[in-house]
Amino acid sequence: MGNSRAQRIADRLVVEQQRLVSAFEKFDETGRFRAAPWARSTLGGGLACVLEGGQVFERAGVNVSLINGTGLPETAATGSDIAGKPFTATGISLVLHPANPFAPSFHANFRYFEIDSTTWWFGAVCDLTPSYGFDEDAVHFHRTLQNWCARHGPHWYPTGKIACDEYFRIPHRSEMRGIGGIFLDRLTGEFEPLLALLTDGISTILPAYLPILRRRCPMPYGDRERNWQLLRRGRYVEFNLVHDRGTRFGLQTQGNTEAILMSLPPIATWQFDTTPAPNTPEADTARFLQPTDWVSEPDAPIS
């Protein structure tokens, strides 16, 4: 690829991808990932690993890509003078949509962009989207991310948490996509410490998410819970297609459409103007979709 830093990171991401894929397969028990390598002669390529119709995961995708773009799209260049420049980008993206409506969807993206040897940056995003909210899950998720961040500096969690609440807002719904997490972008400075923050973040995926799945996947559910999950997934689709910079960036760079839209849930519904009845678990979801300081909750269980 003629870019040793990006290639070095991509090589590492592929190793992490295989580790994650194995762990999710083990957790799912019956589902198996299908590996779909893709290449664009001028644009690089990637390896999409997708599991559909598993016991735990209705759809799970873990995608690694390394692309060489001729012109940085504005979605990636916001607020800078580098739009239109050639760039190299590598990253790992994960989206997991469990079948059980009580189990939240998980998303993460860790990436590296480079314009030239002095203009480069990292990004690290990790967030959780429940259909039904559980305080202990939200606290566990945020505390695990906080611990990861704290190993690298005191400012990462507060900064990344606020940016995440802001980024995953669905303005036309006046709510967030989920309970947030970490959104760190345009991290630049000393290369090695930032790479360490990134790789430690990738190692945080399983401890942040699997304990929640272990609690929620055994919970019985019926049509009511499934229907609510499908409506909530409609909101997930709205966010991803209307707002998500990663999705819009991917579609603009004419990347692999299937790998990009792997983030969408396998099935989603829309119903006109429905509001859950007051004092139901469905109505309680709204409380989770506004910015909340989960790590300082006084009654929060220690995870």
Added chain:
Amino acid sequence: MGNSRAQRIADRLVVEQQRLVSAFEKFDETGRFRAAPWARSTLGGGLACVLEGGQVFERAGVNVSLINGTGLPETAATGSDIAGKPFTATGISLVLHPANPFAPSFHANFRYFEIDSTTWWFGAVCDLTPSYGFDEDAVHFHRTLQNWCARHGPHWYPTGKIACDEYFRIPHRSEMRGIGGIFLDRLTGEFEPLLALLTDGISTILPAYLPILRRRCPMPYGDRERNWQLLRRGRYVEFNLVHDRGTRFGLQTQGNTEAILMSLPPIATWQFDTTPAPNTPEADTARFLQPTDWVSEPDAPIS
């Protein structure tokens, strides 16, 4: 509303709305529209009529709105110097998603925008989205639109047909949303003849669409056809949320989110990297999703 032309058009659109709603209810037999009026104190309001779970229509929406905006969004002001100016807009939008996978979805939008007494324009859009293509339906649809246009001038159909093929393209899928139709925007000049073109277009909705529904709705179908329809509806969602100017305009003006997203199908699916087997009716759909000269087809049946 302090704008007599827009108010006059809005009054007419409400009459047309009631006529269309009655006709669709009669056609559906069991389904009933629910009327949801909405108002924004500073922004105007509208009347959304929505039918869900009917015998013919899984979801149908007919929406009229009259809004006074403080600043014209760029989605509506493309290619001009009027972005950010106060405006008045009124329009009628229809989206119908039949339950039967052999019956196509229908969309239309007729609208009037006004900045001031000399800067105003009409728009008229009408298009069809089948999951399974039928040549005779495509010919009937386009010939009916052609006849409407021909009553007002020889240039409207050729112009509007090409613009429609262009507008409803999904670049990341290299296909159109459906078989196209008419897309006329920024029509300005003599007011009354253009208003006549518009109202005649609204009168063309039922003759363009109902004969197709009459042919397709009695056709038996099973899981295979339903699953294909849901995948195709996923593409419909992609177009509307990623590209559609009307949807993005509505969400940007903080209009009625529910009325705007009424255009989405009630349920849609996404599956990773699936292609229909060759020589199946599903594979044949692709042929309908590229620009085609339906009115000149030599073997086309006369409708």
